[in-house]
Amino acid sequence: MKQAEIKSKxxxxxxxxxxxxxxxxxxxTKMGKALNLRKISEMFVYQGTKNGIKLATAASRVFKGxxxxxxxxxxxxxxxxxxxxxxxxEQIMIQETLQQFAIKMRNAAEKIDDKFEIDKALWQEFNExxxxxxxxxxxxxxxxxxxxxxxxxxxxxxxxxxxxxxxLAFFTPHSVLNAIVKWGSxxxxxxxxxxxxxxxxxxxxxxxxxxxxxxSPYELNTKAVKRGNEFSLTGLKNMVPLGTSAAYFLIAxxxxxxxxxxxxxxxxxKGLSVSIERGMGLNAAGLCAVELKDVIVDxxxxxxxxEGINYPEFVNYCKLxxxxxAVGCCQAILDYVIPYANDRYAFGEPISNRQAVAFMIADIKxxxxxxxxxxxxxxxxxxxxxxxxxEVYLAHIMCSxxxxxxxxxxxxxxxGHGFIRDFPVERWYRDLRAVAIAANGLHL
Amino acid sequence: xxxxxxxxxxNIQNFALMAAKTIFRPVSRKYDVxxxxxxxxxxxxxxxxxxxxxxSDGSVGGAATKKEKIDDGSVxxxxxxxxxxxxxxxxYGDVGLLLSxxxxxxxxxxxxxxxxxxxxxxxxxxxxxxAITEPNCGSDSSAITTSARKEGDFxxxxxxxxxxxxxxxxxxxxxxxxxxxxxxxxxxxxFVVEKGTPGMELVRLEKKMGIRASDTAAIVFTECKVPAxxxxxxxxxxxKKGFGGVMETFDNTRPFVASMANGLAExxxxxxxxxLEGKINLxxxxxxNNVKSxxxxxxxxxxxxxxxxxxxxxxxxxxxxxxxxxxxxSVCKAKAARITNQLSLKCVELASSLGxxxxxxxxxxxxxxxxxxxxxxxxxxxxxxxxxxxxQKSSAELK
Numbered sequence: 113m114k115q116a117e118i119k120s121k122x123x124x125x126x127x128x129x130x131x132x133x134x135x136x137x138x139x140x141t142k143m144g145k146a147l148n149l150r151k152i153s154e155m156f157v158y159q160g161t162k163n164g165i166k167l168a169t170a171a172s173r174v175f176k177g178x179x180x181x182x183x184x185x186x187x188x189x190x191x192x193x194x195x196x197x198x199x200x201x202e203q204i205m206i207q208e209t210l211q212q213f214a215i216k217m218r219n220a221a222e223k224i225d226d227k228f229e230i231d232k233a234l235w236q237e238f239n240e241x242x243x244x245x246x247x248x249x250x251x252x253x254x255x256x257x258x259x260x261x262x263x264x265x266x267x268x269x270x271x272x273x274x275x276x277x278x279x280l281a282f283f284t285p286h287s288v289l290n291a292i293v294k295w296g297s298x299x300x301x302x303x304x305x306x307x308x309x310x311x312x313x314x315x316x317x318x319x320x321x322x323x324x325x326x327x328s329p330y331e332l333n334t335k336a337v338k339r340g341n342e343f344s345l346t347g348l349k350n351m352v353p354l355g356t357s358a359a360y361f362l363i364a365x366x367x368x369x370x371x372x373x374x375x376x377x378x379x380x381x382k383g384l385s386v387s388i389e390r391g392m393g394l395n396a397a398g399l400c401a402v403e404l405k406d407v408i409v410d411x412x413x414x415x416x417x418x419e420g421i422n423y424p425e426f427v428n429y430c431k432l433x434x435x436x437x438a439v440g441c442c443q444a445i446l447d448y449v450i451p452y453a454n455d456r457y458a459f460g461e462p463i464s465n466r467q468a469v470a471f472m473i474a475d476i477k478x479x480x481x482x483x484x485x486x487x488x489x490x491x492x493x494x495x496x497x498x499x500x501x502x503e504v505y506l507a508h509i510m511c512s513x514x515x516x517x518x519x520x521x522x523x524x525x526x527x528g529h530g531f532i533r534d535f536p537v538e539r540w541y542r543d544l545r546a547v548a549i550a551a552n553g554l555h556l
Numbered sequence: 557x558x559x560x561x562x563x564x565x566x567n568i569q570n571f572a573l574m575a576a577k578t579i580f581r582p583v584s585r586k587y588d589v590x591x592x593x594x595x596x597x598x599x600x601x602x603x604x605x606x607x608x609x610x611x612s613d614g615s616v617g618g619a620a621t622k623k624e625k626i627d628d629g630s631v632x633x634x635x636x637x638x639x640x641x642x643x644x645x646x647x648y649g650d651v652g653l654l655l656s657x658x659x660x661x662x663x664x665x666x667x668x669x670x671x672x673x674x675x676x677x678x679x680x681x682x683x684x685x686x687a688i689t690e691p692n693c694g695s696d697s698s699a700i701t702t703s704a705r706k707e708g709d710f711x712x713x714x715x716x717x718x719x720x721x722x723x724x725x726x727x728x729x730x731x732x733x734x735x736x737x738x739x740x741x742x743x744x745x746x747f748v749v750e751k752g753t754p755g756m757e758l759v760r761l762e763k764k765m766g767i768r769a770s771d772t773a774a775i776v777f778t779e780c781k782v783p784a785x786x787x788x789x790x791x792x793x794x795x796k797k798g799f800g801g802v803m804e805t806f807d808n809t810r811p812f813v814a815s816m817a818n819g820l821a822e823x824x825x826x827x828x829x830x831x832l833e834g835k836i837n838l839x840x841x842x843x844x845n846n847v848k849s850x851x852x853x854x855x856x857x858x859x860x861x862x863x864x865x866x867x868x869x870x871x872x873x874x875x876x877x878x879x880x881x882x883x884x885x886s887v888c889k890a891k892a893a894r895i896t897n898q899l900s901l902k903c904v905e906l907a908s909s910l911g912x913x914x915x916x917x918x919x920x921x922x923x924x925x926x927x928x929x930x931x932x933x934x935x936x937x938x939x940x941x942x943x944x945x946x947x948q949k950s951s952a953e954l955k
Contacts, residue, residue: 192558195873196631199557262557328843424841450946465953467936470943477942478891481870481884482863489559489866496558505840506859512844513856 173360173378175299175412183298184249186259188497197488203263206246207270213241214274218444218536221275224396225539228388229357230281238282243267244308247289252305261495264290264556265436265487272440273447276543277396279437280553284353284397287433287555288316291362291374294555295426297417300376317358318430319349319402320551329364329427329551332372334404336365341411343367345375345404351546353553355386355400362415363404364423372423374415383407393542397553426555428504432494433554435487435507438515438547441540442480445522448537449473452526472521479514486510491556512548519544559866562633565641572642575601576649576819581917584650587769588920592761594725595656595769602658634876636808640815640868647819651924652769654816661722662686662932663730665809666746670789679748685726687717687775695937697732698741702777704733709784711747713755713777719931723773724758727751731777735793742795748786755780766923806933808875810885813932814868814892817925821861821896824921828903829854831910850906857899864892883945890938893929900925 199207216234224230246263248254264286271279289308292301307314320329334347345365352361361377361384377384389401415421453464453473463469490503519541523530530537561569579597587595646654654660663684667675693699702715713733720729729749736743749756760774784791829836836851844852867888874881900922904911911918929935944954 191560193562193564194558194631194633195560195562195637195869196558197870197873198631326843326846328846330841446946454947462953464943464947464949465955467940467943467954470947470949470954471936471939473946474890474939474942477946478887481867481887482860482891485559485866485870486859486863488557489862492557492559502840503862506855506862509844509855509859510863 173303173376173413174410175297175303175376181298183296183301184251184293186249186256186293189258189260189262189495191496191498199262199266203266206263207266209241210267210270211273213238214270217271217274217278221278221396221536221539222533224275224278225533226395228390228395229398230278230396234278235282239311239313243286244289244313247286247293248305248308249293252301253309259495259497261432261491261556262488265432265491268433268436268554268556269440269443272437273444275396276437276441276540277394279440280353280394281397283433284317284553285313285315287318287430287553288362290429291318291415291426291555294429295374295416295421297412297415299412300415300417304376314359315354315357316360316362317352317354318362318553318555319352319355320364320427320430321351321549322348323350323401327549330372330424332364332366334363334365336367336373336375336409338368339408343375343409343411343414345377345407345409348401348403349552350389350399350401351391351550351552352386352400352402353394353397355402356388356398361402363402367420370420373420374423374426375409376413376415377404377407377409381407381409392545393539394546424501427551428501429494429555430551430553431504431508432487432491432556434547434550435483435490435504435511436556437554438511438544439480439484439487441544442476442483442515442518445518445537445540446473446476446480449476449522449525469525472525476518476521479510479518483507483511483514494556515544515547559869561641561869564633565638568638569641569645572645573648576646580646580649580653584653584769584917584920585914587652589768591763591768592771595653598653598657602660632876633873636811636872636875637869640811640872643812643815644819644822644865644868647816648823649819650769651816651820651928652767655721655767655770656725658725659683661726662809663726663728663748665812666730666788667748669808670746674785675748675788679728682727683722683725684748685720685722685729685773687720687723687729687731689717689719691716691718695934698744700732700734700744701737702731702733703737704735704745704747704782706735706784707781710781711784711787713747713749713780713782716759716774716776718774719762720773720775721770721931723775724761724771729756729775730788739793739795743793745791746788747782748788749777749780749782753780753782765926766920767927807882807885809932810889810938811868811871811875811881813928814864814871814888817892817896817928818861818865818868820921820925820928821857821864821892821899824896824900824903824918824925825854825857825861827916827918828906828911831907831916853902853906857895857902860891860895860899864888864895867891883942886933886938886941886945889933890935890942893925893938894935897922897925897929 220234245255246260247256249256268279268283271282292304296304321327322333324333334345334349336343336345345363347365349363359379363375363377364372365375367373383405384407385403386400389399391399450473453469454462456463486507490500490507493500493503522537523541526535526537529535579601583595583597587593643654661684663686666686667679667684671679688697690700690702702713702717704711704713713731715733717731723729728751731747731749732744733747734743735745755778757776758773759776762772764772832850836854838851838854844855871881871884871888874884904918904922907916907918910916947954
């Protein structure tokens with residue numbers, strides 16, 4: 113059958129697909145188009161400046177800085193003594209804006225899944241939201257004094273409700289920004305942060321995963337060998353989001369005497385090659401393999417400077433991001449299967465009248481809320497500067513295992529329709545398989 | 557956003573944990589073996605609890621179901637959350653013994669939630685059990701057949717009630733009975749019946765698989781005359797309002813039952829880790845597929861337990877802040893009860909024949925845990941409640 117014939121068959125053969133397309137359009141006009149998306153910087157009183165931004169354009173990254181001794185760090189959120197699950201007014205405003213944007217992501221998702229990249233107009237619109245202001249310290253022209261880990265969890269979750277793959281792509285550069293604000297040396301901050309406030313911010317990504325069975329982020333084959341004031345990096349990374357569009361990479365490598373560290377590697381570095389490597393899902397994020405053959409990196413390009421960083425904690429912030437992605441996607445599944453099961457008739461009544469169906473949906477709710485609670489607790493502890501290693505570890509187990517179960521049940525509930533690409537649940541199934549595996553890209 | 561237990565509840569928690577360790581645990585096995593023997597150690601504890609109740613905003617035992625009155629828009633951590641924290645800590649000691657603490661029965665919760673001032677005055681010092689289940693009706697409490705017939709200033713009760721927790725030891729029993737079987741749910745009312753009322757006979761104490769420290773009674777009512785003023789709520793049959801009034805109690809108590817499960821789960825995981833010391837190394841870092849099978853089991857149990865605990869706190873937090881929480885109450889009850897049952901059985905398995913023997917409490921906890929997924933609404937009833945809410949279905953559509 114030719115492509116055109118398939119397209120024309122769609123509306124008659126799969127009436128529900130048409131129905132849900134219509135449903136999304138309705139949401140779009142009701143919410144997305146009627147209300148203008150507002151820029152983050154316009155939402156709040158803001159008196160920063162975008163003047164005087166200079167970009168480092170050299171191919172090799174050498175961070176000299178201006179000699180200022182201490183890097184800028186956002187302070188820990190002061191701990192409230194009350195158990196409180198409310199978002200504050202500011203967070204609710206951001207959430208509402210992102211919910212409208214997420215509807216556009218949902219509408220674009222099917223097309224993007226085949227194109228393996230996000231279209232430029234949508235990137236442009238995302239950039240106009242200027243989320244970076246919610247990450248950057250005041251002294252660098254941003255709006256922040258305190259950490260906003262919870263806000264960022266909410267952002268990722270909300271975007272993932274639109275589409276997991278696109279959410280990963282959109283939030284990957286912001287994750288690099290988080291990493292630089294949180295871990296970067298003075299010179300790294302001064303060189304790299306300003307580019308995130310540009311109209312078209314620089315794209316960068318994080319590469320930890322390697323193509324090996326039983327992969328552990330704490331046992332890497334990528335090695336960094338010290339040569340004088342430089343390092344030579346050799347190894348293979350894969351499952352790297354935005355690999356082809358990134359200006360630079362944060363690459364995890366095993367050093368000889370300082371554990372695993374993160375290296376800031378320019379895309380034009382000699383010996384570095386990037387190739388598209390398709391996977392089961394996450395197509396919107398344009399997954400790549402990154403090969404390093406004796407790539408020379410300046411000593412100043414070790415994240416955090418000569419002392420480096422606490423790598424296990426770095427990984428934990430990455431996992432928080434993946435947990436938030438899973439929660440958002442699973443919420444999307446729940447919101448999708450409810451109207452489906454109510455509208456789909458079999459044996460003379462809605463399939464949701466049957467306990468076998470209804471109880472699966474109840475279970476999705478129970479496990480989704482479990483994932484959410486563990487993710488929220490780990491994130492809130494991180495934001496307060498408390499040790500959250502155990503919490504994020506447990507949250508990640510829950511999000512990996514229950515998230516995949518929800519993904520599978522989402523397809524099951526739609527039966528044959530679930531297996532057809534006209535419906536989004538098969539994409540969510542493919543995307544959710546990544547949660548247990550990936551450490552790349554995200555960093556809250 | 558903050559998901560840690562507030563420091564103002566640390567005292568309650570510490571007191572309850574101390575009671576769990578020093579009063580409950582030493583006699584846990586004794587009253588498991590000597591079923592139907594009254595645990596006299598609890599009298600001392602009850603006296604202490606009553607003293608605390610009088611001096612605090614939220615009750616410590618099972619009775620704090622009155623919703624907070626003041627609403628100034630600020631976030632509250634109140635009686636419901638305090639109760640959950642307290643119950644979990646006590647059940648870390650022993651679920652059966654918690655259910656036997658004088659004056660902390662489910663009937664007390666019902667009285668506290670729906671009684672008028674005169675009834676509160678009359679019964680607030682009582683130990684009130686709850687009688688709903690009948691030989692031919694369990695989860696379907698709308699199908700009860702125990703009848704109440706108005707005769708002058710009295711109601712006359714006839715019927716048989718079973719599975720009444722603390723039915724022997726209590727002072728009063730809150731009995732569900734129907735004014736007119738034909739009308740259905742709307743005609744079901746609850747009556748406070750004092751022990752010793754003629755026509756009320758305790759016919760049996762059940763022998764059970766677990767929670768043996770708690771007495772479970774069967775009571776038969778034969779032409780039992782109860783004063784009309786002992787009817788809880790409105791005496792009118794309001795078909796529109798229906799079941800709401802009597803079922804409201806359960807929105808409040810489901811998080812408490814979830815807390816019982818959480819306490820048992822906490823105890824089982826902790827003891828299993830103690831027994832496995834030297835054989836496991838939990839670093840909360842190595843990917844779960846790269847650790848020993850037993851370590852992976854422990855990680856999963858901890859994840860499930862923490863999720864259940866936080867879901868329970870969420871439901872209680874919503875009640876304290878006057879947010880409708882019927883859905884969340886069922887979610888936490890369903891999750892906590894089922895994972896606690898599963899993980900307590902897994903703990904016995906991990907501890908092998910040591911765990912199976914009477915030398916450890918693990919086997920007892922795995923027997924105790926099963927009831928938590930049954931009483932106060934079975935797993936399946938919770939799923940029905942959750943599904944009906946999510947799918948916006950009536951009980952006629954989603955049966």
